[in-house]
Amino acid sequence: MGSVFRTEAASAPERATRLRETIEPLVAIQRRFSRTVPVSQEIDAGLPYRGLPLGCIHEVRSSGLACGIAFAAMLAARISSPGGQIVYVASDRTLYPLGLLAYGVQPERLIHVVVRRPLDLAWATLEALRCPQVDAVLAVVKIADLTLCRRFQLAAESHGATGFLLTDVVSRATTPVASVITRWQVFPIPAPPESTFEEPCWEIELSYCRGGRPGRWNAAWRNGRLEPLASKPVRRAGLLHPNTLAG
Amino acid sequence: MRQRFLCLFFPRLGIDRLERQNPQRRSSAFAVVREERNHLYIAAVNDPAKDAGIRPGARLADARTLLPILDIVLDDPEADEQLKQSLVEWCDRYSPLAAHDGPDGIVLDITGCAHLFGGEAALLEKIQTLLREMKFHVRGAIADTVGAAWALARFSKQGVVTREELTNALDPLPVKALRIACETAARLDQVGLTAIGHLRRISRDSLAARHGPGVLLRLDQVLGLAEEPITPYRAPAPYRAGRTFAEPIGTAAAIERTVLDLLRKLCTRLEKEHRGARLFNLDCYRVDGSVVRRQVRTSKPGRSVTHLMRLFSERTSSFDVGFGIEIMVLSAADIGTSAPVQMTLPHCGDSIEKDTSLDELLDRLGSRLGFDRVCRFQIRESLLPESSTEFVPVTNALPSSACWPENRVRPVRLIEPPAPIEIAEIIPGKSPVQIRIGRQLHRIVRAEGPERLTPEWWRDRPSRWKTRDYYRIENQRGARFWIFRETTWSGERWFLHGHLP
Incomplete structure (x- = not known):
């Protein structure tokens, strides 16, 4: 960007062309991520797209997957097209649909796919992302390389489904840096004394965002939306909550 | 339409099976023996044994006097049956209607099939040549009825017999060729009716009166005057x-x-x-x-x-x-x-198609992973959390009109089976103060409960679980768990059933 201002000697039309060249990719990015869903008022303000962009791949990290599934399910439930399905791909049958009701996911929309091998997981996720009648794909991944993430991204872009890669920090699931559009980390935090168990409190960290800045918010899930909590800093020991390691 | 049947007769299937397993047996005399009333009888013999004068039906002891080095194998009807099943499946390539015909035969309904293989004679020649190359002893015949083809394959040298030649071909055959009981055949022989032609010439009434209706029925079936359906080994796909x-x-x-x-x-x-x-x-x-x-x-x-x-x-x-x-x-x-659906209107130039992409996705997932692995959820009327929802394969999923229960605090994943945990510190009757999951000790700062869930005693097989008291607890770091207490006569046990988000 600096080059535009450094070349003082250039004529006005040249400068205009260069400016246009600089702006066009930015506009293209904006257009590419024009379809969004709101996360919450505060978080949307921190995102460059004014919401979570659809038709791309997001990663949600959590410990033990519980908060990650809840967060992704909440976002997937907001992507609603008539008859649109939510596909959950995992290697086990532990998902409990009654727990997802609180996050707005109707179990009729859910398709649960059980895979045995990582190869099948990648294949099933790609197939689901390419289906126009699928709104969102939640995939529990153990390991994903840059090529695979790129293929997920291309599949999602081509047909408009949104992919959520759910990774578990306890089992050290990894995805490469900058392979996804946004990377979230969701961890539970102690609730204020007046709240009940129906209102989980999370620390939501946006650790990577393409074209945006990272951020961190404390929020409670209340009445079907994320409400901000007084963001008193929570002392955490590194990335992992040692005390949430269980099961 | 006139039907045509092809009968294959395997005179010594058991011997063929053993010789195919071990080709060296072909050069030395051996016999298949059958145990009957504590005696061993010869059931079938191979060529060298036959040359030595051993005949099926003889006692093994008598055969051993003729040929002391006779090798024997006990008969195995199940293996023979299996071999014949695979032979029937092999024959399936010539006609979809292939059926077993007794322990030693196969019958094919080749009506309208023969021309695909160059005519009936060529078809019969081809089948026999291929089977003989596979080292089977086989004889086949083609005729208008199952009975005639059966008789010709076993008692005649003729292969293909047309409708006009049928009576001429059948007349010299012995009455045994009618598929009648041995005693009846012997009785007919005694009165001088030794060939099928003899039976055809006497009046039907007296034949039925003297020798029973069975003989008449068999005669009619051979000549095509009575129907005889065959039972294909598998239902033909329409x-x-x-x-x-x-x-x-x-x-x-x-x-x-x-x-x-x-x-x-x-x-x-x-x-x-x-x-x-x-x-x-x-x-x-x-x-x-x-x-x-x-x-x-x-x-x-x-x-x-x-x-x-x-x-x-x-x-x-x-x-x-x-x-x-x-x-x-x-x-x-x-x-x-599957009724066709009209999506486009004429003369409008539109090209809308019904969106079947979801069905196609499910088919692709199902055919690669197996349809039991592509599921939808259905609710079941049960109070126990783990049995209140059910994984139903998408092929069997009903259109859902289920009424899902109102929002209760539930984990998004269940730990199945519930993991036993230790309670480090507890006030009796209350929720625990400290719990130990694995090696981790958690100090509980908040708790909600109990929520009592009872198993269904009216089910056929009572659950091994007892009444459960569920608690929602939170540790000092904010992690939330869903645990329950199970009280039995010997005390109480605690389990972790899921992580609350």
Whole structure:
């Protein structure tokens, strides 16, 4: 960007062309991520797209997957097209649909796919992302390389489904840096004394965002939306909550 | 339409089976023996033993006096049965209606099939040559009725017998060829009625009166005056298309091309009849005699050629063609109605198509992973959390009208089976103050409960679980758990059933 201002000697039309060249990719990015869903008022303000962009791949990290599934399910439930399905791909049958009701996911929309091998997981996720009648794909991944993430991204872009890669920090699931559009980390935090168990409190960290800045918010899930909590800093020991390691 | 039947007779199937297993047996005398009333009898013999004068039906002790070095093998009817089953399946390539015919025979309904193989004589010659190359002793015959073909295969040297020649061919055969009981045949022999021709010449009334209606029925069946249906070893697929190749094919492109042609043929017919199929079977008959089968299942009755072709190409990519495939047969089963839907209006130039992408996705997932792995959720009336929802394969999923229970605090994943945990500190009757999960000690700062859930005592098999008291607890770091206490006569136990988000 600096080059535009450094070349003082250039004529006005040249400068205009260069400016246009600089702006066009930015506009293209904006257009590419024009379809969004709101996360919450505060978080949307921190995102460059004014919401979570659809038709791309997001990663949600959590410990033990519980908060990650809840967060992704909440976002997937907001992507609603008539008859649109939510596909959950995992290697086990532990998902409990009654727990997802609180996050707005109707179990009729859910398709649960059980895979045995990582190869099948990648294949099933790609197939689901390419289906126009699928709104969102939640995939529990153990390991994903840059090529695979790129293929997920291309599949999602081509047909408009949104992919959520759910990774578990306890089992050290990894995805490469900058392979996804946004990377979230969701961890539970102690609730204020007046709240009940129906209102989980999370620390939501946006650790990577393409074209945006990272951020961190404390929020409670209340009445079907994320409400901000007084963001008193929570002392955490590194990335992992040692005390949430269980099961 | 006049029917034509082909009968194959295997005079010594047990011997053939053993000789095929161990070719060295062919050169030394051996016999298959059968145990009957604590004696061993000769059931069948091979050629060297036959040359030594041993006949089936003799006692083993008598045979051993003739030939002390006689090798014996105990008979195994099950193995013979299995061998014959695979022979019937092998014959399936010539006619879809292949049936077992007693312990030593096979019958094929070749009505309208023979011209595909160059006529009846050529067909019979081909089958016999191939089976003899596979080292089977076999004799076959073709006639208008099952009975006539059966008799000719066993008691005559003639192969193909036309309708006009039938009576002439049958007349000299012994009465045993009528498939009647041995005693009846012996009685007929005693009165001088030794050939079928003799029976034909005496009046039907006296034949029935003197020798029972069974003989008359058998005679009518042989001559085609009475019906005799056969029972094919498998129900013929009503929707079926096949192709025989002049030269065996082996390349993936050729196989794909053939599958596409067969699918087009079958799907055009299905579309005309407003039907669809859930199951497509592809049978490929290889040159070496084995059959490669591929199966494609769909979640709804379907007939879309492009979609089915895609499913098949995933299944045929790992295909061992051996030395080549000579016949390919595609059949559709599990037929359901599938009415065509009009999406476009005439003269409007629109090209809207019904969106079937979800069904196609489910079919692709199901055919690769198995349909039991692609599920939807259905609610069940149960109080226990783990049995209140059910994984139902998408093929069986009902259109959901379920009323899901109101929002209760539940984990998003269940730990199955519930993991036992230790309670480090507890005030009796209250929620725990400290719990230990694995090696981790958690100090509990908040708790909600108990929520009491009782198992269903009215179920057939009472659950091994007792009444449970569920608690929602939170540790000092904010992690939330869903635990329960189970009280039994010996005390109480605690389990972790899930992590709350």
